[in-house]
Amino acid sequence: MAKMNYKKRFSDLEKRMVTSPDGEEFEVDPMKDYFSDARPKVHPPSKITPLENFMNWCRAESIYILGFGTGCGAIEMRPLMSPMYDAFRFGIHWRPTPRQSTVFVIGGYASVKTIKRIVRSYEQMQGPKWVIGLCSCTINGGMYWDSYNTVNRLDHYIPVDVYITGCMPRPEALLDGFTVLKKRIKEGRGEGSNEYAENFDWYKANQKKIIKSWDMPDYNW
Amino acid sequence: MERIIENIKKQFPLQDVNSDHGWFITCEKKDVISLLTHLKITGGFTHLILITAVDWIEEDRFQLTYLLNNPQLKIRLGLRTFIERSVWPDESEMQSAHHLWPAVKTYQRELHEMFGIDFPGSPEVNDPLILEYWDDIPPYRRDFDTKKYSEETYFPREGRGSNDPAEYMKSQLYPNEGGKSQDFPQEISKKSSGEKNA
Ligand code: SF4
Numbered sequence: 001m002a003k004m005n006y007k008k009r010f011s012d013l014e015k016r017m018v019t020s021p022d023g024e025e026f027e028v029d030p031m032k033d034y035f036s037d038a039r040p041k042v043h044p045p046s047k048i049t050p051l052e053n054f055m056n057w058c059r060a061e062s063i064y065i066l067g068f069g070t071g072c073g074a075i076e077m078r079p080l081m082s083p084m085y086d087a088f089r090f091g092i093h094w095r096p097t098p099r100q101s102t103v104f105v106i107g108g109y110a111s112v113k114t115i116k117r118i119v120r121s122y123e124q125m126q127g128p129k130w131v132i133g134l135c136s137c138t139i140n141g142g143m144y145w146d147s148y149n150t151v152n153r154l155d156h157y158i159p160v161d162v163y164i165t166g167c168m169p170r171p172e173a174l175l176d177g178f179t180v181l182k183k184r185i186k187e188g189r190g191e192g193s194n195e196y197a198e199n200f201d202w203y204k205a206n207q208k209k210i211i212k213s214w215d216m217p218d219y220n221w
Numbered sequence: 222m223e224r225i226i227e228n229i230k231k232q233f234p235l236q237d238v239n240s241d242h243g244w245f246i247t248c249e250k251k252d253v254i255s256l257l258t259h260l261k262i263t264g265g266f267t268h269l270i271l272i273t274a275v276d277w278i279e280e281d282r283f284q285l286t287y288l289l290n291n292p293q294l295k296i297r298l299g300l301r302t303f304i305e306r307s308v309w310p311d312e313s314e315m316q317s318a319h320h321l322w323p324a325v326k327t328y329q330r331e332l333h334e335m336f337g338i339d340f341p342g343s344p345e346v347n348d349p350l351i352l353e354y355w356d357d358i359p360p361y362r363r364d365f366d367t368k369k370y371s372e373e374t375y376f377p378r379e380g381r382g383s384n385d386p387a388e389y390m391k392s393q394l395y396p397n398e399g400g401k402s403q404d405f406p407q408e409i410s411k412k413s414s415g416e417k418n419a
Contacts, residue, residue: 113353140378146368148360149352152375210374212354 037217040197043127045188052188059102059128060185061091063178066101066125068118071108073135073168085171092178098124103181104158108168109137111149115157116211122158123220127193130185132177133163142167156206159192222296225264232259237301245286245299253302254316257287261321265291266298269321272328274336278363282306283313283338309337309358317343335361 015029046052067077080087081094095101098121110118122131133154136142141152154160161184164177184190196203200219208214226238226246233256237247248256260266266289275284287300307313312333317340319325329340330350337359340346349355358365371377 111351113351116353140381141371141375145377145381146371148365148367148370150371150375152371152377156376206376212356213349 037220040219042194042197056186056188060182063092063103064095064101065103065105066098067105069107070114074107076168076171076174079171101125102129104131106133106138108135109144109150112210115151119207129193130161130190131158133160136165136167139163159195161190161192245301247301250302250304254318257318257321265293268292274332276363312337312339314339319343335359
């Protein structure tokens with residue numbers, strides 16, 4: 001199959017010299033302006049235990065969600081915003097961009113095409129960050145376990161804190177998952193982003209094994 | 222409908238007319254584009270519903286189906302044709318119909334990606350659609366083993382069992398009649414809640 005040339009397509013993203021209106025010449029590298037490709041660092045928790053506990057309590061009580069809704073299970077996230085379930089009373093809010101979120105909710109199956117987007121969004125989130133795998137498909141592939149394009153275990157590509165079983169789970173199960181996540185964070189066990197930094201090479205090798213069109217930096221934030 | 226088919230028969234050599242489940246006509250590969258053009262312009266079949274393919278691996282051929290709709294008369298007609306099935310990495314070839322409907326382009330891209338049927342001249346047909354840079358046998362071909370591929374590629378979680386549905390239902394509903402009862406559901410729920418779930 002003929003390969004498409006991504007570079008040609010996005011030629012305005014290439015490095016080039018630009019002349020400003022006052023005649024000054026400077027170099028522009030659009031791809032470098034938006035991210036840094038340095039390796040992620042481990043940020044160990046604070047040694048002062050009461051402070052760390054307080055921080056964890058704060059983190060647990062203000063959960064900002066980034067929803068990744070490409071699987072069918074993501075439909076169960078919407079009722080939580082409605083008055084009937086009202087997730088806001090638990091301090092759970094929905095945010096539109098990765099930069100503003102702390103919890104990444106993967107709603108259902110992830111294909112090779114979407115895992116690429118998942119990885120990018122995950123890396124753009126600010127640490128500390130947590131991941132909830134919603135639905136059986138994120139755990140072992142669910143009903144798509146033998147499919148040619150669906151990943152079986154999400155935790156081989158990004159660290160997952162809580163899994164919620166069901167095909168599909170009820171909104172109550174999702175709320176329960178958030179409660180479990182809060183407990184984990186308060187106990188100081190939600191160290192997903194550090195885990196990712198520690199095992200960075202392993203995660204990258206797994207990701208690169210399936211993503212054949214690797215046209216992005218290794219790490220970006 | 223019979224009148225329309227009679228009309229078509231007068232102008233094009235049809236191999237087969239079938240009305241078991243809707244109307245389907247079969248013609249030769251070289252007549253397809255002219256017949257499609259005829260149906261669209263003079264037959265009133267202005268709406269293309271879909272293009273799809275079937276892999277008849279035993280007979281060594283692909284079946285292409287063009288489903289058309291006539292919104293005025295509210296009738297549907299399927300046009301079938303058989304093309305030669307090449308062995309991967311060779312691609313089978315078919316004439317492109319992208320000049321008739323804009324949507325054809327996308328269907329042909331999909332067929333190219335999923336079945337390895339090439340449509341020379343169709344715009345963007347080589348661009349990846351769903352699978353980005355697939356390098357194996359196109360996955361909808363029947364000689365592609367999805368289970369094996371998935372096991373090799375996607376780290377299957379151990380502890381997953383599976384049952385033959387008929388046997389399993391028999392053993393659950395009529396346990397005294399010889400079906401061997403299995404403790405499958407308990408095992409799955411134990412394993413799938415996962416060691417990470419707090
Ligand atoms: S577990 Fe079921 S509901 Fe959830 S994404 Fe998979 S198929 Fe859809």
